Amino acid sequence: MAMCVASPVSINSLSPVRLLSSVLQSNTKRSFFISFKTLRISISSSSSSSNQRSAFTAAASMAYARELDVAKKAASLAARLCQTVQKALLQSDVQSKSDKSPVTVADYGSQAVVSLVLQRELPFGSFSLVAEEDSGDLRKSESQETLKRITELVNDTLSSDATYSKSPLSEDDVLAAIDTGKSEGGPHGRHWVLDPIDGTKGFVRGDQYAIALALLDEGRVVLGVLACPNLPLAPIGHPHQDSVQTQVGCLFSARIGAGTDMQLLHGSSPMKVHVSTIENPAEASFFESFEAAHSLHGLSSSIAKKLGVQAPPVRIDSQAKYGALARGDGAIYLRFAHQGYREKIWDHAAGFIVVTEAGGVVADAAGNALDFSKGRYLDLEKGIVVTNQKLMPSLLNAVRDAVREESESASSL
Ligand SMILES: Nc1ncnc2c1ncn2[C@@H]1O[C@H](COP(=O)(O)O)[C@@H](OP(=O)(O)O)[C@H]1O
Ligand SMILES: [Mg+2]
Ligand SMILES: [Mg+2]
Numbered sequence: 349m350a351m352c353v354a355s356p357v358s359i360n361s362l363s364p365v366r367l368l369s370s371v372l373q374s375n376t377k378r379s380f381f382i383s384f385k386t387l388r389i390s391i392s393s394s395s396s397s398s399n400q401r402s403a404f405t406a407a408a409s410m411a412y413a414r415e416l417d418v419a420k421k422a423a424s425l426a427a428r429l430c431q432t433v434q435k436a437l438l439q440s441d442v443q444s445k446s447d448k449s450p451v452t453v454a455d456y457g458s459q460a461v462v463s464l465v466l467q468r469e470l471p472f473g474s475f476s477l478v479a480e481e482d483s484g485d486l487r488k489s490e491s492q493e494t495l496k497r498i499t500e501l502v503n504d505t506l507s508s509d510a511t512y513s514k515s516p517l518s519e520d521d522v523l524a525a526i527d528t529g530k531s532e533g534g535p536h537g538r539h540w541v542l543d544p545i546d547g548t549k550g551f552v553r554g555d556q557y558a559i560a561l562a563l564l565d566e567g568r569v570v571l572g573v574l575a576c577p578n579l580p581l582a583p584i585g586h587p588h589q590d591s592v593q594t595q596v597g598c599l600f601s602a603r604i605g606a607g608t609d610m611q612l613l614h615g616s617s618p619m620k621v622h623v624s625t626i627e628n629p630a631e632a633s634f635f636e637s638f639e640a641a642h643s644l645h646g647l648s649s650s651i652a653k654k655l656g657v658q659a660p661p662v663r664i665d666s667q668a669k670y671g672a673l674a675r676g677d678g679a680i681y682l683r684f685a686h687q688g689y690r691e692k693i694w695d696h697a698a699g700f701i702v703v704t705e706a707g708g709v710v711a712d713a714a715g716n717a718l719d720f721s722k723g724r725y726l727d728l729e730k731g732i733v734v735t736n737q738k739l740m741p742s743l744l745n746a747v748r749d750a751v752r753e754e755s756e757s758a759s760s761l
């Protein structure tokens with residue numbers, strides 16, 4: 349039996365994505381001694397390929413598991429804060445950002461809670477967070493009351509978890525936590541990606557919203573969590589569904605290579621979910637934004653018509669659409685922003701992995717994979733389309749034809 353010298357590999361210096369492929373590619377007279385927190389694998393040069401395969405399986409089953417648990421905890425606590433605010437939403441809790449989009453005390457509070465939980469529970473290495481909100485407006489003198497309210501909400505939420513019972517945070521602590529979200533992301537290292545409330549307009553209306561948290565490692569989305577406090581456990585978008593009594597509040601979670609789970613937001617065991625297996629577009633239903641300002645409803649309806657989709661669109665806010673699609677409620681999600689709008693990575697990263705790990709495909713309108721490694725924005729060809737593997741080719745054909753017709757009719761005007 350060959351004697352081997354172990355060469356340690358740190359999780360901080362090598363991502364599990366690259367680490368796993370280096371385990372598989374190794375055929376030299378070396379051994380790999382991989383140590384990252386809970387995982388220790390030793391492979392000698394005499395290992396059979398089946399040993400290598402089981403090492404791979406062990407590594408794959410463990411990679412990012414701790415990070416996913418912490419992400420679920422962070423998003424669940426943030427959801428608790430959002431639910432408290434949505435129940436008693438006051439007009440003073442809604443402000444307008446410089447781009448005129450709404451932001452509530454819950455958006456800020458949720459971002460602070462997620463940042464604090466991630467930093468406390470994963471203290472090793474550097475911390476990078478790409479998140480939607482920043483504290484600029486909160487530091488203005490007219491925002492003193494708002495900041496006080498956010499700080500109370502953050503302290504109340506954290507103290508509801510036994511782990512964080514003591515030591516209340518100051519207003520400065522909360523501002524600092526919000527501002528950890530200023531990272532630019534990019535193709536190297538690890539970056540958390542957070543939308544503290546996705547679908548703020550839905551949240552303010554009392555409708556759907558999501559807390560969306562993902563982790564990028566070397567430019568790839570490796571895990572994602574969607575907390576959807578108002579999403580029913582029963583399928584949405586089906587006829588007569590409104591009359592069905594159902595529990596509300598779903599938590600979706602996905603890890604690269606490990607599938608997608610769904611559970612009740614505040615309890616229940618996770619169960620695996622899968623996208624719809626529908627192959628005939630006539631049987632498919634499709635999701636789009638509730639807000640016409642966020643997506644061209646006319647273009648979606650012309651695509652649906654070309655495909656032969658019979659059912660009317662299901663319009664709901666937020667990445668709850670990705671969650672619903674991941675469990676097969678509908679088969680297609682279409683999103684075509686108005687000219688000049690640039691999609692942000694936090695609006696799609698968590699939804700992307702929740703759908704892809706459930707067997708779905710997410711692409712731009714030209715069929716390209718989404719690239720989350722370019723910083724805070726996604727570079728896209730026209731729009732985002734999501735469906736199962738079988739329907740994607742015909743969906744892309746319909747998109748191409750509808751987009752061409754739209755530009756022809758615009759140029760003939
Ligand atoms: N003109 C526009 N076109 C496309 N998306 C827009 C938009 N204005 C805002 N958005 C994004 O649409 C998100 C909501 O998506 P949806 O329509 O699926 O609910 C918003 O997230 P926030 O609510 O986090 O700001 C915001 O980032
Ligand atoms: Mg916003
Ligand atoms: Mg958003």
Ligand SMILES: [Mg+2]
Nearest residue numbers: 480543545546
């Ligand atoms: Mg948001």
